[in-house]
Amino acid sequence: FDAATAILMMQFVPVEEKAAVFNDISTRLKPQAPLVMAHMIGDPDSDEHALAMQAWRDHMEETLKDRASEVYANVSDTLHFMPDNAQTTALKDVGFTEVVRFHTKMVFGAWIAIKG
Secondary structure, three states, X not given: OOOEEEEOOHHHOOXXXXXXHHHHHHHHOOOOOEEEEEEEOOOOOOHHHHHHHHHHHHHHHHHHHHHHHHHHHOHHHHOOOOOHHHHHHHHXXXXXXXXXXXXXXXXXXXXXXXXX
């Protein structure tokens, strides 16, 4: 393929399976093809992630009002966060030579990775 996107999907892939997903994408891309991704990310054991998650929760409460608690309750069961540096390593390990994070907002990030 000439390019690939993974928009708001990688947070649903268990951490231990993310490298395999990146590898599957990499094997299907032509050399120099971009992978554009946007998803939730972070180190769930860090203070920075806890602060970002609280900001996201506050935003959700303002936006969704009475549904916010229900949505947030499902986060720990359905979302799988991976630290940014671990994701970059996993991408480079399967053949992406350039990985650039071009957007950050609370617990969301967006990247472009170029297949080597």
